[in-house]
Amino acid sequence: MNDTSVSERGLVLAPRGRDAVVAVAMLSEAGLAATAVAHLSSLVAELQAGAGFVVATEEALATADLHALSGWIDAQEEWSDMPFILLTTRGGGLERNPAASRHLDLLGNVTFIERPFHPTTLVSLAQSALRGRRRQYQARSRLEDLREGEARLRELNETLERRVADALAERKLFADMVATTEGAFLIMDHDFRYLAINAAAMADYRRIFGVEPRVGQTIHESLAHAPDQLARALAVWRRALAGESFAETSWWHAPGLPERAYEMQFRPLRDTQGRQIGSFLFGQDVTERVRDQERLVEANARLHEAQKLETLGQLTGGVAHDFNNLLTPIVGALDLLRRRLDGDPRSARLLDGALQSGERAKTLVQRLLSFARRQALDTCPIDVAELVINMRDLIASSIGPTIELRITTPEGPAAFALADPNQLELAILNLCVNARDAMPAGGVLTIAVDEVAIEAHDSRGLPPGDYQRLSVIDTGVGMDPATLSRAVEPFYSTKGAGKGTGLGLSMVHGFAAQLGGAFVLTSEPGRGTRADFYLPRTTEEVAFPLARPDTPAPAGRHLRLLLVDDEDLVRMGTAEMLRDLGHEVTEARGGSEALRHLDTGLEVDAVVTDYKMPNMDGAALAEAVSERSPSTPVLVITGYAGGGVQGGLPTLAKPFRQADLGRALQEAVEGRSSTVVPISRARS
Numbered sequence: 001m002n003d004t005s006v007s008e009r010g011l012v013l014a015p016r017g018r019d020a021v022v023a024v025a026m027l028s029e030a031g032l033a034a035t036a037v038a039h040l041s042s043l044v045a046e047l048q049a050g051a052g053f054v055v056a057t058e059e060a061l062a063t064a065d066l067h068a069l070s071g072w073i074d075a076q077e078e079w080s081d082m083p084f085i086l087l088t089t090r091g092g093g094l095e096r097n098p099a100a101s102r103h104l105d106l107l108g109n110v111t112f113i114e115r116p117f118h119p120t121t122l123v124s125l126a127q128s129a130l131r132g133r134r135r136q137y138q139a140r141s142r143l144e145d146l147r148e149g150e151a152r153l154r155e156l157n158e159t160l161e162r163r164v165a166d167a168l169a170e171r172k173l174f175a176d177m178v179a180t181t182e183g184a185f186l187i188m189d190h191d192f193r194y195l196a197i198n199a200a201a202m203a204d205y206r207r208i209f210g211v212e213p214r215v216g217q218t219i220h221e222s223l224a225h226a227p228d229q230l231a232r233a234l235a236v237w238r239r240a241l242a243g244e245s246f247a248e249t250s251w252w253h254a255p256g257l258p259e260r261a262y263e264m265q266f267r268p269l270r271d272t273q274g275r276q277i278g279s280f281l282f283g284q285d286v287t288e289r290v291r292d293q294e295r296l297v298e299a300n301a302r303l304h305e306a307q308k309l310e311t312l313g314q315l316t317g318g319v320a321h322d323f324n325n326l327l328t329p330i331v332g333a334l335d336l337l338r339r340r341l342d343g344d345p346r347s348a349r350l351l352d353g354a355l356q357s358g359e360r361a362k363t364l365v366q367r368l369l370s371f372a373r374r375q376a377l378d379t380c381p382i383d384v385a386e387l388v389i390n391m392r393d394l395i396a397s398s399i400g401p402t403i404e405l406r407i408t409t410p411e412g413p414a415a416f417a418l419a420d421p422n423q424l425e426l427a428i429l430n431l432c433v434n435a436r437d438a439m440p441a442g443g444v445l446t447i448a449v450d451e452v453a454i455e456a457h458d459s460r461g462l463p464p465g466d467y468q469r470l471s472v473i474d475t476g477v478g479m480d481p482a483t484l485s486r487a488v489e490p491f492y493s494t495k496g497a498g499k500g501t502g503l504g505l506s507m508v509h510g511f512a513a514q515l516g517g518a519f520v521l522t523s524e525p526g527r528g529t530r531a532d533f534y535l536p537r538t539t540e541e542v543a544f545p546l547a548r549p550d551t552p553a554p555a556g557r558h559l560r561l562l563l564v565d566d567e568d569l570v571r572m573g574t575a576e577m578l579r580d581l582g583h584e585v586t587e588a589r590g591g592s593e594a595l596r597h598l599d600t601g602l603e604v605d606a607v608v609t610d611y612k613m614p615n616m617d618g619a620a621l622a623e624a625v626s627e628r629s630p631s632t633p634v635l636v637i638t639g640y641a642g643g644g645v646q647g648g649l650p651t652l653a654k655p656f657r658q659a660d661l662g663r664a665l666q667e668a669v670e671g672r673s674s675t676v677v678p679i680s681r682a683r684s
């Protein structure tokens with residue numbers, strides 16, 4: 001059975017006699033499909049499968065339980081109203097038959113036909129019922145179409161709403177992102193009018209230009225107060241609005257505001273047809289980053305500079321030390337010859353010339369050693385302010401009358417720094433002479449002493465602590481960066497051959513470093529130069545008289561001496577000087593030879609020894625001597641103080657002249673050694 005045959009069939013419920021067979025036959029004859037059902041329950045089952053109409057006898061319903069049937073009728077869909085044709089018995093009309101009216105209520109769409117009836121009546125009733133049923137089916141399909149359409153519409157509505165909501169949410173997300181991002185975002189149109197500005201761009205404008213631009217305003221209006229900035233901004237925007245995509249970092253600031261480094265990226269802004277309608281700017285303040293990079297480069301340069309000086313110092317120190325050793329016997333021998341010479345004035349002049357050259361060589365070597373921080377220093381606590389004040393006349397005469405000298409020193413109690421006073425004076429004089437040379441047409445030379453406290457991480461590399469700062473400030477020609485960066489290098493001079501050794505600042509620099517301080521030069525061409533000399537403060541008071549008398553070699557008494565030096569030439573020269581002073585000298589080539597002399601009964605009043613010797617140095621020898629004879633003084637001759645002679649031994653720095661040697665020996669024998677080498681005691 002196909003669908004139509006089920007939906008259009010008639011169901012015939014006529015359980016008594018041949019009624020059903022007759023009715024089915026009548027209908028079939030008229031071309032109407034019909035099925036007989038035996039019971040009410042099978043009728044309900046068949047109805048569920050589908051039917052066009054129902055023919056039922058009154059008796060079939062009269063006694064049956066109609067629950068299932070009324071349940072089915074109530075449960076019909078709203079389009080469905082199943083037509084029933086009820087065969088009643090004669091006289092069973094509505095008004096006389098209460099059972100029939102009950103069935104009318106129950107069945108709803110019901111037609112009564114009284115038996116006996118003509119077959120045509122039944123057929124025509126059945127046909128009209130079926131037509132009615134067909135209309136119901138049409139209504140059903142229209143209803144279904146309608147519902148389907150409605151469902152589609154609802155679905156469409158829902159997706160549309162969702163898409164709109166999604167799109168809005170996405171736009172809002174983008175808008176929020178742009179509005180709140182830390183990167184600045186700005187759009188400009190072809191008339192240089194701001195189309196959009198986010199909060200970060202607004203803040204950047206405020207910080208850099210001191211103004212807040214408005215959307216709709218032109219850049220000319222917003223930057224009217226800073227014409228040069230406007231001109232530069234227009235230049236980059238013109239490139240961007242010409243369609244270029246590019247990135248640029250540059251410095252910006254309006255008058256009165258600090259400079260900021262700003263990184264900008266430009267991109268064209270296009271409409272849906274791809275035409276450019278403006279340009280985007282993505283910006284970021286990168287001032288800190290750029291400054292950090294600059295600081296790094298600067299620190300690297302300083303480190304490089306320091307390393308260069310260090311290396312130069314090592315080289316120079318080595319050469320100067322050897323040179324010093326060579327110079328010692330030369331100067332010594334010349335000195336002796338000059339004394340022994342009587343009568344021959346030409347030879348005397350020659351020797352004097354040679355001695356003068358020797359002296360100059362000595363100062364040069366001294367400066368080199370000083371740069372290399374290997375100078376023998378006699379340090380003691382010094383009131384730098386007092387030292388400078390005492391030097392006033394000396395300085396004034398060195399700089400001449402065209403330069404005004406100003407000295408400023410701090411008020412309050414004197415402060416002390418550890419330094420070698422002679423070397424410090426030399427350093428100050430060097431700086432003053434440089435200042436004088438920088439002011440050929442006159443000017444002002446200021447020497448300022450003040451006290452400064454250095455915090456951690458000092459840019460000059462000074463360890464934290466309290467310092468005495470001595471500044472020599474001139475109003476001279478100044479230095480360009482290239483000269484400034486090389487000024488401290490040994491032998492660097494702009495003063496022409498024979499005029500400057502280029503060792504002045506080298507000496508000052510090395511001296512400051514050797515004292516645990518620092519030397520800092522600042523200068524600009526045409527603006528003068530400032531030299532700052534930092535000396536660590538000490539709490540010690542002045543313990544010794546500062547001035548050392550420049551007395552000639554004291555006559556002294558005749559001494560028995562043991563002289564120890566591994567270098568034959570030097571030893572011979574020194575021995576000659578000592579003998580010339582009237583002493584008796586026994587020579588030894590090293591510590592062990594010297595000790596052998598003492599152990600085999602040599603009696604001496606003092607031992608004079610070189611410091612730097614293989615196997616046993618001067619200090620070790622001094623210790624061995626004092627074990628054998630604690631009262632025998634030992635004078636140590638040093639090439640340099642770097643490395644330090646320990647234990648407060650009397651020392652004498654090379655090169656020396658006979659008078660220096662005589663005085664040092666005298667002091668050692670008299671036990672006044674402490675005034676000669678306060679450094680080791682003062683520091684320990």
Ligand SMILES: Nc1ncnc2c1ncn2[C@@H]1O[C@H](COP(=O)(O)OP(=O)(O)OP(=O)(O)O)[C@@H](O)[C@H]1O
Pocket residue numbers: 430434435438474476477478479483487488492493494495499500501502503504505506528529
């Ligand atoms: N106060 C200053 N003003 C300008 N330039 C200076 C000053 N001090 C030093 N310089 C520059 O630094 C260079 C090196 O100075 P330094 O004192 O080491 O040597 P010098 O003065 O040339 O020679 P010397 O000191 O042996 O006479 C100088 O030649 C000069 O170019």
Ligand SMILES: [Mg+2]
Pocket residue numbers: 430433434500503504505
């Ligand atoms: Mg100089």
